[in-house]
Amino acid sequence: MPETARLLHKGEFTELWYGLDASSEPFVRKFSAYPGDDKLENEAAFIRETLPGPAREYFCQVTRAERDVPGRSFSYDMPYYEGRLLRHIAVDGNIGVVESVSHIRASITALKTTLYAHPSTEQPGAFARTYYIDRVAKRVDRYTGRTDRVLDITGANAGELTSMQLDPLFRDIISRPSISLNGRRLLTPLAIVDRIRATPSLMRTMVPRQGSMRLIHGDPHLGNIMIREGTDKPLFFDPNGFHAGGDMAYDIGKLILSLDYLEPSYEKKLVLPTVSSRGGDITVGALKSFIDPDLGLRSREIVRAVIEDVLPEIFAADLVADPGLLDRAVLAADLHALAAAHTFIPTARPEMALPLLLYHLEAANDHLDLLEEADPDASARSVLLPSIVRAP
Structure with a gap:
């Protein structure tokens, strides 16, 4: 250089x-x-x-x-390239909600009319096993393994733990089949993957219909999309190189995941958990939400518009052939987050790793419960999307 x-x-x-x-x-x-x-x-x-x-x-x-x-x-x-990333536009109070949503709509439409217009040569079942099951299990498994280090963490606040303390604690948590969070038993990441793999109805949701298999970007979150200066056109960065294509829900899941963090001050509102180890069990308390539930009106309006209007409209025809498309995208967002949570530990914000893991553990457990309780004869498209739209 x-x-x-x-x-x-x-x-x-x-x-x-x-x-x-x-x-x-x-x-x-x-x-x-x-x-x-x-x-x-x-x-x-x-x-x-x-x-x-x-x-x-x-x-x-x-x-x-x-x-x-x-x-x-x-x-x-x-x-x-000169321009602004969508994640910055979406939280800019000087830009109207309608304009922000229009940029998101234009970005999804660009993918839909270009990449998604080309069928994939990948098989749906093979893609689901590789990227929704095996890939997540492999990434999570890299960070499993109990530590011999003695952790005095009874009642510790996650924000007070160093990276050296968080890493073994994180590994300990994901090495267990379940933990206690706010008095509720939650399956941990590998147990979640096992539950999906062992439940026929959940696996049916995770396997796309052939029509949903297209050329895909692989990582189209709001931080990988720029609106170039002087234009209204999106510019995409960092495609994951799916030469044979894949499931459109994989892409939509990355977008949904980035919508979850639109609140510009969410890091300041982070409710850090307390962690205790008693009798060989890990107990977590005081975790209300990764983001303060009282999100700003702007963020709620953007999320609501994208989830309730933009996605169902753009993918209306696809949902007829593949009713589980958007529910699969919501689960894909959960799995993406669980696979990536540990990567915060070696960064400047290691204290975010544990809340991120716990927040999406709770979401994934909730979403699997909702799918198993749903009427199998009803359209699956509405089962999980409402859970993404936060109440005022």
Whole structure:
């Protein structure tokens, strides 16, 4: 990188650096964070080779790619785009709710009319097993394992625990089949996956109909979508490289998950849990919500509009053929969050890992209960979506 380079973003798997080329034109270089990691190379290949023609105007360009970067494995360059991410637009009080929702609608519509217009060659059952069951189990299993370290955590507040304390506690929690949260028994992530796998009705929900198998982005949360300066068009970053395609619900789940954190001050409102270990059991109390239930009116209006109007309208025809599409997306959001919660521990906000895990453990347990209690002859599309819209 040139001497003018500066770090823009450091994520779990990648880093973004800003620089000026020989003509003083700004560009962004994206690096793999780990040697031998092929995710970024797969991403660049998806943009260059798999994207259908109509989708290219909505995705960042790859202007240069390099293998065998010392200590990095792979990097690629893209232009430096001026604009604002949807996650910033959505919480900007100077931008109207209607305008914010229109940008979200336009972004989903762009995916629907470009990527989702192309059928997938992936088999529905294989995709569900790989990405909703095995992938989540594999990611969670990396962080299981009891620790020999003695933890004096009786009545401890999660915000007072260091990363060195949180890591073994987190591992201890997810290594158990269940924990007690606010007096209720909750299945932990691997037990949730086992419950889905062992329950025929839940597995039927998680396996998409063939018509829902399309080319997909893989990670279209609001932080990966920019509205370019001077335009109303969305620009997508960080596709996960599903060259054979996948389930549209996988994408929708990432969007739903990012809607959950629209409140701009949610970190300040984080209700940190108290944790106790008694008689070999983990008991968690004082967790009201990851985000304060009394969300701002703006956030509630945006979430309500997207959940109640935008998604059902855009996917109306798909829901006729696959009534479980949006419920599967809600469960996918739960599973995405459970698989990613541990990644907060090595960051500057390690205290967020435990509330994030617990918040989505409760949501996933609730959603599985709702699906099993639902009338099998009724349309499944309305079973879980109402739970996403928070009451005023």
